[in-house]
Amino acid sequence: MTTSSTGSPSPMTSFETPSLLRRMSCWLYEGILLFGVVFIAGYLFSALSQTKNAMDNRHALQAFIFVVFGIYFGWLWSRGQTLAMKTWHIRVVDLQGQTLTQGRALIRYLWSWLWLLPPLMASWWFELSGGESTVITLGWVAVWAVLSRFHPRRQFWHDALAGTQLITVAPKKKK
16 A cells, blocks of 8 residues: 555555446446446335335335345445456455455445436426436446546546545456
């Protein structure tokens, strides 16, 4: 670990940051995998709450899925990788290159909502239609992704805020 002139730990720079294309491909693949998580969580919620209509209890369902996502990401990030990250040979670590604690993983999860919260809030505030909300959300995601080009190590800004980084890991060699 290196230290800065102030004596505090500084980020290690010996790790290779995955390309933006690889990170966004992983992000998209993660979204596909999350469909299954949402399906199971929604089924469990509707069975436990005896919800018959999809519009009933929708805010409670959203809160439940938010918590399920937090558990899913917190647990997997504290072990280094989600399934999508394993597929794309990406690992999340802290600034010293260590596996995340569950607390740090939770902080990263909360900061990662910067990918979606601003366009969702704008859509709600301005009462935008579904199509308008989709355009705003996709535009924001593109802007947020490109902003990583301005980070000194090309990390996403929610990682910088959480004190984490994405690194490239070599694929395991088969025997």
